[in-house]
Amino acid sequence: MRVLVAMSGGVDSSVAAALICEEGHDVIGVTLKLWQGPQGEMPTAGCCTLSDSEDARRVAAQLDIPYYVLDYTDHFRHGVVERFVSDYRHGRTPNPCVECNRTVKFNQLLEQSQAFGCDLLVTGHYARVRSGRTPELWRGLDRQKDQSYVLSMLGPDTLSRVRFPVGEMTKTETRGIAERLGLRTAHKAESQEICFVGVGNYRDFLRRHDPDSVAPGPIIDGKNPIGRHQGVAGFTIGQRHGLGIAVGEPRYVVEIRSRDRAVVLGDRARLQVDRLVLDEVTWTGLPLTKGAPVEVQYRSHGQAVPSKWNPGVVAFERPQFGIATGQTAALYQGDRVLGSGVIAATERAA
């Protein structure tokens, strides 16, 4: 089989590449160049820095596989960065890793892998694909590292053409393999930051790319303006710290309005959410039927909570607090991923 491995230069995708090579396939390694600044500068944080692509290149050389860097900056800008900017401007909290997987890695790259004559696309994600008549997506074996949330939007066609070799092991085992094989990435630190944001934080990034999202607006508590903020992009629903105010009762961000750029504060009760309205719903296999039980995970590092499915809407069994629109809701049954949607609205029972 001919296999394309997406190599970020980290230990996980290095080991994924090594394992797939050990199986004796005809392997091609690629690194995607996803982002560059206005002066052509490469990211300095995250998974796609220049030194990372150099690590990927060296690992590929060690594995003796051909290796290429592909320019995906246009795809990434259109599919991920523009949405990231627009989401923040509209008071949503985007999940760029999900969008990158959806529009770039498991769409355009998958398509190009077929143009290279590859049967399979391999990445270093911590998730498991169980192949069968219909492939299934499961949480990674290592629950601490599980990345099934950011892959929950993959459909059956895609799942039948991808594999995640390190999803079947713990991070410790992954590093052990890297050490055993003498891969230069064996002891590399984790990358957690948003890859394209780079130096500074995402507010600085937005200030450069969408000055409107960092335009000042009122902070409103109840109905009363109590201060000004430096842009809605600084806030997310449920946020308690960094509001720049000190009042007796604990106050939370309960609403971010794009219309008048108001950040609305309230008490914890106002954060209560009983239902999520979902957009862009996708299924890994068959869709759920109305009224079916399902567990919903609504942030990348969180628990899945028991809920009930109604087409386009999930109803929690117990109220949840502080859920941001724009985030992905991943639908599970135990460790198996059933599907996903983007949170369009949060609702509270009357």
Next chain:
Amino acid sequence: MLYLDHAATTPLRPEAAAAMAPWLGPQFGNTSGSHAISRRAKNALEEARERVATVLGAKPAEIVFTGGGTEADNLALMGRAAVSGQVVTTAIEHEAVLATSSFLARLGREVAIVSVTSEGVVDPDAVLAATTGDTAVVSVMAVNNETGARQPINEIATALAEQGIPFHTDAVQAFGSQAVSASQADLISLAAHKFGGPQGVGILYVREGTRLDPLLNGGGQEMGRRSGTHNVAGIVGMTAAMEAATSDRARFVAATSEARQRFEAKLSDRVERTIPVDSAVPHISHLRFEVPADTMLVRIDRLGLAASAGSACQSGATTISHVLEAMGVSPETARRSLRFSFGWTSTPEDGEQAAELVLAALEEGR
């Protein structure tokens, strides 16, 4: 591996390897010294300078050895602009010229970038029109390194000479297939590795009387125009390659033309040339495919054929070529363009064999 990326770099000619061998072994020595070891190095250097001057029809004192074509371009532009005035260049120059021009613009120099025709050719009148009474240098390449388009440098040189405006030409991609001579410009850049010399060494021809400030300052080598200990091995290798390429030129042109014609003939149903054959050098075939260039490059690499997209960034990713952009080619078409370049080791059969591999690569996606 069938190598059709000679415009990127070409194998070392045996004459160059032979000339270099002693300088990579028993012979050594800093050219600036008073003892016998130094004298030998100095003699080799000055002999090389005379031989290079002979090939170019120049005086030995007009030859400045550099660390390659990029350095020669930098020296020509910055060395002139340091004196005074405006810089005129074109939108299809090599990055060595364009990025240096941007650098000079950031330093406050006036820079004019002249556009080109849809066939990638500079209009001499447009170049002339962009000059002012205060032009420090006009820089127009002799042959475009991506499309292979020959540029009307003789016409430009004549027009500029009448006005006393210094003219620089980047002849890096021209030498080997075209006659390059000192009569063509006041400043001429050459790079050894494009004609069978080693990488990392080049020449800037500087016509006598052309004032030029140094870029690399230091020990005052090259009559103060380029400081730094001489790369004697590189310089003697380049000299041997230059002479070999000059005496090989007629054969080179005939062999690469034949190879390219056979290559293009077999592909004629599936590709389009970017520019007309008669406006290009014989060894470069710049073609448009129905498949994205990065996909084609991976496929042909797997099949054992080396070529390149117009330009690649440091990481090796294929990027949109500024040359095609300047010609008004759409980004979508630019992304489907590849350059195949033949060289002194190419045989006419290589053209046919390469075409077979390209056809096989095109079939892969079907």
